[in-house]
Amino acid sequence: MRVVKWLAGVGLVLLLITAGVAWTQRSLLHTWWAVRGLKQASEADRAVWIERVSQLGEPVVMSLVECLVEEGETSWPNIVEALDVLAQRDCAESILEQLARPFAKLPLECRAELLRRVLTWATSPPGLSLAAKLVEQVCDMPEPSLQEPALQLAQRLVTSGRAQDGIVRELIQATLRSPSPAVRLAAIRLAVQPQLQMLDSIVGLLRDPSVEVRRAAIVAVGPAEQVAREEVLIAGLHDTDEEVRKLTEAALLGRGLQPKHLELARLLTHPLPTTRLQVLDRIRDMLDDESDDLDPGVWMRRLSHDPSPAVRAAALRLMSQQTVVDLSDRVEQMARHDPSPTVVQLAQFYRRQRMASSKAR
Numbered sequence: 001m002r003v004v005k006w007l008a009g010v011g012l013v014l015l016l017i018t019a020g021v022a023w024t025q026r027s028l029l030h031t032w033w034a035v036r037g038l039k040q041a042s043e044a045d046r047a048v049w050i051e052r053v054s055q056l057g058e059p060v061v062m063s064l065v066e067c068l069v070e071e072g073e074t075s076w077p078n079i080v081e082a083l084d085v086l087a088q089r090d091c092a093e094s095i096l097e098q099l100a101r102p103f104a105k106l107p108l109e110c111r112a113e114l115l116r117r118v119l120t121w122a123t124s125p126p127g128l129s130l131a132a133k134l135v136e137q138v139c140d141m142p143e144p145s146l147q148e149p150a151l152q153l154a155q156r157l158v159t160s161g162r163a164q165d166g167i168v169r170e171l172i173q174a175t176l177r178s179p180s181p182a183v184r185l186a187a188i189r190l191a192v193q194p195q196l197q198m199l200d201s202i203v204g205l206l207r208d209p210s211v212e213v214r215r216a217a218i219v220a221v222g223p224a225e226q227v228a229r230e231e232v233l234i235a236g237l238h239d240t241d242e243e244v245r246k247l248t249e250a251a252l253l254g255r256g257l258q259p260k261h262l263e264l265a266r267l268l269t270h271p272l273p274t275t276r277l278q279v280l281d282r283i284r285d286m287l288d289d290e291s292d293d294l295d296p297g298v299w300m301r302r303l304s305h306d307p308s309p310a311v312r313a314a315a316l317r318l319m320s321q322q323t324v325v326d327l328s329d330r331v332e333q334m335a336r337h338d339p340s341p342t343v344v345q346l347a348q349f350y351r352r353q354r355m356a357s358s359k360a361r
Helices: 002-040 046-054 058-100 108-121 125-138 144-160 165-175 181-191 203-207 211-221 230-238 242-254 259-268 278-288 296-303 309-321 328-337 341-360
Strands: none
Touching: 002 046, 002 058, 046 058, 058 108, 058 125, 108 125, 108 144, 125 144, 125 165, 144 165, 144 181, 165 181, 181 211, 203 211, 203 230, 211 230, 211 242, 230 242, 230 259, 242 259, 259 278, 259 296, 278 296, 278 309, 296 309, 309 328, 309 341, 328 341
16 A cells, blocks of 8 residues: 555656656746747738737747847848847846847847837946946947947936946046947037046147037137147138137136237137237337236247247247347257257357347346
8 A cells, every 4th residue: 555655656757757748848848938039020920929929928038138249130020120129028127137148249230229228228226237338349339330329328328327437438538439429429528527527638629620520629628727728729710610719718718818818829729820910019019018917928939839930030039139038948949959940040140149148248
């Protein structure tokens, strides 16, 4: 009798094990069947298969992500739509966690679309932390179609306080060099966040080929006196875009410069050497008018560094002839290191004159 009971017990256990295995296999088979149907679904019946897959809940996420890696080129739009539905059903964090590792292997268009979807999926603090892993990967991906949504996602991370500043800075540095003006513009908008302290990275974009980028750059760095000096800004007074010129003028006036400073700055940075020479006439007026608060020495020094040898020579002549400001150190530099042999000779001549005059006294 005991043997019979023992055999009956063993049989029951085996039956339960068999039933469990059958149920597990049935579940796996059901998942395989639903994912397969989704991959092959046409636009007409896609919604039906998405609903069937989404009913499987979080356990199906891994299968869908694996499918993106293996067969993403053809079926990824259907799979992304299914992931979107699952994300709205409390599976967002699981999806983000599963996506991080294979993300770089996915088709480009698929990665771009996923980043756009992540903007709506990553709403919780854990979800935002997981999304940061995707942002980090885009730092090494130069495609503008990835950079723009990644910048939007990084902006969300910064606003929420969930950003790792090092990752965000790396993304900004990469995207400020993007071939896409729209991406560079988005990078500027992110770089102005005070906690990132990246205004210095924007200065180079004051001469960007894109008008929109130049406008954004002057707005960003115009008030930052420690980041962009007046010498850097004043070239914008001759920008081909009227709005950039107005923004540059407003930035310089905001720093305390007066209209007469701007007039000199326009002349000093004019593309024609003959126009830049007009600054010398203004400097002579400063030297004759003791009430003028402009420093003639500053403007003579600037002209002495002009790219035109003719302008440097004219500035040198005025520097050597006037007695109001001592610029002998600059004359000495030009006598030794000016790139024009003619200017060097002229500077040496004026230096000898000064030395002879000193001895005569």
